[in-house]
Every structure is written in C-alpha cells, then in structure tokens.
Amino acid sequence: MVKAYILIKAAVGQEDAVLKDMLALSVTEEAHKVFGPYDIVAEVRGRDMETLVEIITEKVRKIKGIEDTQSILVIDSEIDMTATSLGT
Template identity: 35%
Template sequence: MITAFVLIRARGSRVQALGEAIAELPQVAEVYSVTGPYDLVALLRLRDLEELDEAVTQGILALEGVERTETLLAFRAYPKRLLDQGFSLGQG
C-alpha cells in the first residue's frame, strides 16, 4: 500500500467546496484545511503508482478551483510510541 499526501492550493472562495469534493474521491482517506502556502492537504491510500496518477491528475487536478498540487510519498510510518519519545527529547 502507498500513502501519499497531496498539498493543494485552491482559488480563495473554493476551499470548502474543494475540500468536500476531494473527500469524496475513492482514494482519499482524509482531507484537512491547513494554514501556510497550501489550503488543503489530502491523505491518500493507494494500491500502486498508477492509482496515484489517476487520483491526482484525473481526480484532484480535474476539480474546478485547484490551482496547484504538490505530492509527497510516505516511505515509512513510525509507531506513535516512537513519535511521542521524539517530541520529548531533551525535556527532563
């Protein structure tokens, strides 16, 4: 299974409608409205890179109001226990 994060820049008034439309795409597990240079982040769970291509180019980029995307592929997920330890480094 492939996990991808798609960072999405939207035209101003389209953020909410795009978030809702992207959440309906079959490969999309979650969509977040975020601060910073992008407006939305979509978490995708995919079988292979062809499905990623379909989800981004024929799915997300085809929606009206999407100005730009940037796709990040996840190499590894870390157990929560290890993440909690990492954030507490140097404290106490």
C-alpha cells in the same frame, strides 16, 4: 498500498468546495483545511504507484477550484501509539 499527502492550493473562496470534493473521492483517507502556502492537506491511498499517479492526475487535479498541487509520497511509516493518547 501506497500513500501520499497532497498539498492543495485552492482558488480564493473555493476552499470549502475543494475540501468537500476531495473528501468525496474514495481514495481520500483524510483532508484538512490549513493555514500556510497551501489551503488543504489530503491523505490519499492507492493500490500501487501507477494507481496513485492516475488518481492525482485524472481525479484530484481536475477538481474545480484547484490551482496547484504538491504531492508528497510516503516511503515508510511508524506510529507512536503513546503520542495518540492525549492526557495520559
């Protein structure tokens, strides 16, 4: 499984619609509206690199209201389980 984060610049006023369309994609694990140079950060997963490229070029970039994307490919992950327990 290959994972990437996609930074999305939406057209003014289209942020909610783009977020909804991103979450409707079966490959989207999470998507969040954010402040900064991009409006949405989405985590997507694909079977392999070829599938991920196809998802980004054929599905994500064709969503109405998306002006620009930046894809960040995850090459390795570690999760600190102590950081996920807030308040302990």
